[in-house]
Amino acid sequence: MKRKKLELIQFSRAFVPFMVMMFHLSESMMDYYEFNLFGFSYIPISGGVNYFFALSGFMMYYIYHKNFGQSHQLKIFLINRFIRIYPLYWLLTCLYLIAIFLYPTLRVGHETNLDTLITSFLLIQSPKEIEPILIVAWSLVHTVFFYFVFSLLFLPKVNLSRIIIAIWALLTIAFYYGYLYIDHYLMRFFFNQYNLIFLAGLCSAYIITHFKVNIKLSIFMLVIGIIGFPVIWLNSIHEFIPISFDTGTGLASALIILGFGSLDMQIDMKIPRVFNYIGNAAFAIYLSHNFALDFLTELFSYLSIYDSLGGWLTSIVLLLLMLVIGCLVHSFIEKPLVQLLNRGIVKKKNALVTPMTNLYHSTPKGE
Secondary structure (H helix, E strand, O other): OOOOOOHHHHHHHHHHHHHHHHHHHHHHHHHHHOOOHHHHHHOOOOOHHHHHHHHHHHHHHHHHHHHOOOOHHHHHHHHHHHHHHHHHHHHHHHHHHHHHHHOHHHOOOOOOOHHHHHHHHHOOOOOOOOOOOOHHHHHHHHHHHHHHHHHHHHOOOHHHHHHHHHHHHHHHHHHHOOOOOOOOHHHHHHOOOHHHHHHHHHHHHHHHHHOOOOHHHHHHHHHHHHHHHHHHHHHHHOOOOOOOHHHHHHHHHHHHHHHHHHHHHHOOOOOOHHHHHHHHOHHHHHHHHHHHHHHHHHHHHHHOHHHHHHHHHHHHHHHHHHHHHHHHHHHHHHHHHHHHHHHHHOOHHHOOOOHHHOOOOOEOEOO
16 A cells, blocks of 8 residues: 655645744844844744654654564665765765865854764764754754664564663653763763654654544644644743743644644645645755855845845845755755665665655654
8 A cells, every 4th residue: 555645744844944944044133133033032942853853753653664573674774864864964064164164254163173073974972962063963963863763663573672662762751850860971862852752753653554533633733733832932931831842842743743644644635836845855954054044144244235134134035045045955966966876775666765755854854
């Protein structure tokens, strides 16, 4: 039976990059021009990355759950994930290193340290817990780790793998609530609360593939999830609910995904081609937008664009340019690169990567 394409999930992947870009844009507009775009500068982050985390867990289960216990699928899965993440990420990282060499004002300060270079290119947690060269790639470090945990499900003793993952989840909860504490960077990474967001997405996929969720209930969860984001944003400024930002946006993300996913399974619909394209380009947009924003804000500052256009027009132009650059990266770098590597590793008739297996995350590159 052919796997159903999830149009509403794809639509959400097109929308979330805008949310991430808007918050990073508001930060830059405040830093450069003291212009508070929509008041977002008061909010620490958008929570969009948490949506990509949940979406990655969801898509991993939805795409691969029928292959659990099939060890011969493990190599395919890992190659698939490698092709989707590392080549484009490595290329953009190298371009950023060249850019900070030519324009030192873009530097944070640790980019050329040997330990930063190694951990950044491998996408592993830094012992010093510093961000990768491409700052947005911090989320990919968690995503790659989740993929390795998820890969246990392809091993022959799948029930044992499930037990191991369940124990890992329980330990993560124990660390999160402070029942366990070990002051070591690996413990903080292995049992980070982001793991629970990935697992929430995975559980959402389990629900829609095993149960028929009432349409009214699906819409209710979707609405609550959508409302949840602005509520959590406000809560980060004026705390009126005893819930952390990541927990709140993670829960809201899971509800949105569960709502969209369950509706997709029951209703046939088509989204406009532009949203389908942006959904496929989400990873390229996510990886490139901060790099583009850094360069563009420096350029706009040098050319005094803000003085001519004002805050709102400058914001709109920057947002559109980030989107266009991300789409160009997708069409002229990411797609050809994936196709080239796919043809070089597997037979043409058995391509590993399809549009619905894009990440952002998810990822973000959320899947």
